[in-house]
Amino acid sequence: MFTSESDLMRTIDWNEESNSVVLVDQTLLPQEYKIIECKTLSSLCEAIKTLRIRGAPALGAAGGFGIALAASLSGAKDLESMTRDLKVAAKALKSTRPTAVNLGWGVDRVLKAVSDAFDVRGVRDITLQEARDIAEEDVATNKLIGKYGAKFLKDGDTVLTHCNAGRLACVDWGTALGVVRSAIAEGKEIKVIACETRPLNQGSRITTWELMQDKIPVTLIADSMAGWAMHQGLVDSVLVGADRITQDVVFNKIGTYTHSILAKEHEIPFYVAAPVSTFDFKGWEGSVRIEMRDPEELRFSGCQQLAPKDVEVYNPAFDATPMENVTAVITDKGVFYPPFLLDEVLV
Amino acid sequence: MFTSESDLMRTIDWNEESNSVVLVDQTLLPQEYKIIECKTLSSLCEAIKTLRIRGAPALGAAGGFGIALAASLSGAKDLESMTRDLKVAAKALKSTRPTAVNLGWGVDRVLKAVSDAFDVRGVRDITLQEARDIAEEDVATNKLIGKYGAKFLKDGDTVLTHCNAGRLACVDWGTALGVVRSAIAEGKEIKVIACETRPLNQGSRITTWELMQDKIPVTLIADSMAGWAMHQGLVDSVLVGADRITQDVVFNKIGTYTHSILAKEHEIPFYVAAPVSTFDFKGWEGSVRIEMRDPEELRFSGCQQLAPKDVEVYNPAFDATPMENVTAVITDKGVFYPPFLLDEVLV
Numbered sequence: 221m222f223t224s225e226s227d228l229m230r231t232i233d234w235n236e237e238s239n240s241v242v243l244v245d246q247t248l249l250p251q252e253y254k255i256i257e258c259k260t261l262s263s264l265c266e267a268i269k270t271l272r273i274r275g276a277p278a279l280g281a282a283g284g285f286g287i288a289l290a291a292s293l294s295g296a297k298d299l300e301s302m303t304r305d306l307k308v309a310a311k312a313l314k315s316t317r318p319t320a321v322n323l324g325w326g327v328d329r330v331l332k333a334v335s336d337a338f339d340v341r342g343v344r345d346i347t348l349q350e351a352r353d354i355a356e357e358d359v360a361t362n363k364l365i366g367k368y369g370a371k372f373l374k375d376g377d378t379v380l381t382h383c384n385a386g387r388l389a390c391v392d393w394g395t396a397l398g399v400v401r402s403a404i405a406e407g408k409e410i411k412v413i414a415c416e417t418r419p420l421n422q423g424s425r426i427t428t429w430e431l432m433q434d435k436i437p438v439t440l441i442a443d444s445m446a447g448w449a450m451h452q453g454l455v456d457s458v459l460v461g462a463d464r465i466t467q468d469v470v471f472n473k474i475g476t477y478t479h480s481i482l483a484k485e486h487e488i489p490f491y492v493a494a495p496v497s498t499f500d501f502k503g504w505e506g507s508v509r510i511e512m513r514d515p516e517e518l519r520f521s522g523c524q525q526l527a528p529k530d531v532e533v534y535n536p537a538f539d540a541t542p543m544e545n546v547t548a549v550i551t552d553k554g555v556f557y558p559p560f561l562l563d564e565v566l567v
Numbered sequence: 568m569f570t571s572e573s574d575l576m577r578t579i580d581w582n583e584e585s586n587s588v589v590l591v592d593q594t595l596l597p598q599e600y601k602i603i604e605c606k607t608l609s610s611l612c613e614a615i616k617t618l619r620i621r622g623a624p625a626l627g628a629a630g631g632f633g634i635a636l637a638a639s640l641s642g643a644k645d646l647e648s649m650t651r652d653l654k655v656a657a658k659a660l661k662s663t664r665p666t667a668v669n670l671g672w673g674v675d676r677v678l679k680a681v682s683d684a685f686d687v688r689g690v691r692d693i694t695l696q697e698a699r700d701i702a703e704e705d706v707a708t709n710k711l712i713g714k715y716g717a718k719f720l721k722d723g724d725t726v727l728t729h730c731n732a733g734r735l736a737c738v739d740w741g742t743a744l745g746v747v748r749s750a751i752a753e754g755k756e757i758k759v760i761a762c763e764t765r766p767l768n769q770g771s772r773i774t775t776w777e778l779m780q781d782k783i784p785v786t787l788i789a790d791s792m793a794g795w796a797m798h799q800g801l802v803d804s805v806l807v808g809a810d811r812i813t814q815d816v817v818f819n820k821i822g823t824y825t826h827s828i829l830a831k832e833h834e835i836p837f838y839v840a841a842p843v844s845t846f847d848f849k850g851w852e853g854s855v856r857i858e859m860r861d862p863e864e865l866r867f868s869g870c871q872q873l874a875p876k877d878v879e880v881y882n883p884a885f886d887a888t889p890m891e892n893v894t895a896v897i898t899d900k901g902v903f904y905p906p907f908l909l910d911e912v913l914v
């Protein structure tokens with residue numbers, strides 16, 4: 221296993237000794253830093269579904285390692301049976317988080333690599349190598365995003381971020397927080413305001429934790445305080461990740477859309493940092509079904525009851541920020557200023 | 568004690584048998600509906616400080632009953648000593664929530680009435696009567712707010728509200744939710760979207776509970792979902808209360824400012840419902856110190872740890888919504904459309 225840039229394990233990796241996918245259980249942070257081993261596909265699917273691992277790029281690696289795990293576990297004796305097993309695994313993996321495009325991307329990439337195999341052992345080797353390549357490339361990708369994005373942060377800036385588009389959302393370094401890390405690596409002093417990101421509090425639980433590990437100054441606020449913080453002049457820019465970028469919108473954690481409107485109102489730049497693997501070239505706002513999550517997430521906060529047990533709840537996982545609210549999309553292929561055509565990104 | 572319109576006790580009242588202030592402990596809702604008795608001034612101050620009782624109009628009554636309680640408890644034998652005791656009590660009461668103008672208003676009103684007393688017994692009678700008058704008038708005031716405001720809600724409308732400007736924020740009926748109740752009393756079907764209102768979740772804990780008691784349809788959302796709910800066409804108007812209204816801004820629970828910007832962006836009317844006792848005729852945005860609350864409110868949600876224990880936190884209790892973001896201020900003296908001069912309200 222690799223050690224990350226910050227001397228902690230990477231967010232997700234393959235353990236050769238136990239032939240399993242190992243990952244940091246993010247539902248336990250910040251109380252506990254625990255590595256879990258997924259030795260079966262169902263345990264990995266459970267980990268994805270319950271957000272033990274989350275974040276678009278990390279889910280890409282999870283998809284890839286998931287197929288490698290399925291190949292490792294399959295008892296198939298011939299290529300045809302093996303392919304059938306992997307297709308079942310692919311379906312199971314993809315259905316855990318239907319909105320997360322990177323998950324499917326990682327699954328499909330590793331599946332595709334299988335065509336190079338001559339036998340089932342080859343499938344096992346190739347899927348694992350391909351999944352590892354995804355992980356390696358993700359780190360390289362995030363470093364590129366950081367390199368391209370750092371110029372937008374000035375020495376002394378305070379960046380407001382939502383959810384966790386950090387190291388723990390990726391294999392390492394981070395997308396939005398990777399830009400912060402790269403700016404700091406260039407010698408700039410950067411502070412972060414982390415929105416707690418209800419209802420699952422990825423901001424308060426994960427973003428603050430990973431920044432504090434790196435001794436990057438971070439202040440926690442409730443999501444509803446973002447507008448007031450901007451009004452008070454506390455925010456120089458907004459920097460978020462993305463779960464899916466279509467021609468017209470950026471799908472990201474619920475609350476991102478609100479921040480984009482607040483940024484526009486206060487004339488603060490609004491940046492999206494994401495790898496091009498997040499681009500959905502055929503999708504539009506209307507073509508993507510937004511996952512509605514369990515009402516219990518708003519009725520309870522862990523052990524704490526917050527609302528009447530039978531109250532009706534509206535709990536979309538994501539929202540869609542119109543491209544016209546976005547100042548720039550920072551990717552591993554460079555920076556794009558809306559409006560732009562997605563196709564041009566890959567030229 | 569009075570029974571409220573909904574067959575539950577009023578939010579705050581005087582118990583003649585025990586000579587104490589009785590109130591619904593709102594920190595226990597929705598798990599438990601519990602009445603607590605404050606037999607000492609310090610227990611009442613504690614109840615105000617820890618938000619067992621909250622909401623601008625209810626705090627007006629709490630201030631009034633607090634002085635009556637101090638008069639009841641004072642061992643003073645002469646008017647001079649009694650006045651001194653009441654001034655000490657007034658200071659203690661006001662310091663519990665410095666931003667809440669109604670609290671001081673209730674305290675001062677009852678203190679002023681003392682000048683009519685000839686002896687200490689008279690002080691006790693007069694302060695209690697004056698405090699009771701505040702409570703009675705609050706109910707009448709809210710009914711008037713409801714009457715003036717109901718016309719803004721159309722049959723079938725969905726109203727988004729923040730925090731709790733309901734029956735439990737007042738002695739009875741409510742300000743913002745009083746408008747909803749009055750519209751429903753006129754035969755209209757009105758639905759409410761309640762923002763949970765982090766960090767203390769008055770929306771999820773109290774607003775949903777009191778509306779469900781009255782069988783008014785309510786859907787709970789996270790604060791960060793308000794913008795997206797508006798974008799999806801789910802919101803016809805925003806209706807909030809106020810803690811303090813100056814010439815230029817409306818001070819209300821943190822998050823209100825953000826909702827006002829979202830409403831403007833989506834061309835949705837933004838209404839503030841509050842009694843004229845909330846008006847601060849001499850104040851301006853810059854003249855009011857916004858209370859910064861305990862960082863622990865964001866690090867924990869009851870028993871649930873949400874963030875690293877030593878994370879830095881920004882936790883303002885209120886924000887200030889510019890009057891130009893407000894469509895109308897609905898008061899017991901009628902409806903005012905910004906820009907207007909506060910002085911004209913009382914003409």
